[in-house]
Amino acid sequence: MEIERKWLVQGWPEKDLPLMYEQDMRQGYLTVRPTVRIREEVENGREPVYILCFKSAGTIARKEIEISVEKEIFDQLEDLIGLPLIPKVRRTFKLPDGLHLEVNRVDEGLPTEFWYAEVEFPNLQTACTWNPKDAGLGEYLNHEVTSEPGQSMGAYWERTRVWNQTDTE
Secondary structure, three states: OEEEEEEEEOOOOOOOOOEEEEEEEEEEEEEEOOEEEEEEEEEOOOOOEEEEEEEOOOOOEEOEEEEEOOHHHHHHHHHHHOOOOEEEEEEEEEOOOOOEEEEEEEOOOOOOOEEEEEEEOOOHHHHHHOOHHHHOOOOOOOOEOOOOOOOOHHHHHHHHHHOOOOOOO
């Protein structure tokens, strides 16, 4: 079960938080209803990891299954998608309470570039009661979009990759 909240942000956090790691990612969607996604992750210059992910419907909490796949399978799925994958840079910071803040820069340099941050939680109660101000991030995390329609990466995929494609089946 994935339990997380999401905020639109501007840039990396200015608060001095310990940087745990940085990842370069590329991701794309075979479908967004239900979500079936592929992602390539390269952490701090290490070897790439390839993931096939399934997500149920939902906002703050939803089922998530991630399966590691070989590069050859990833490449075949990328070819099947046939659209440019979404590049992201993610920095993961450790918060004072032990939770992790993941800040993402999406489609850097493109007109659609944007930033968002997420915090994953161990349970729904913690997610619902957690306050960014307690972590010193009240100003940074001031535009929460967790439950707003159209704010998922799947919706972004549809707006920026799929909207002008025609069905070729």
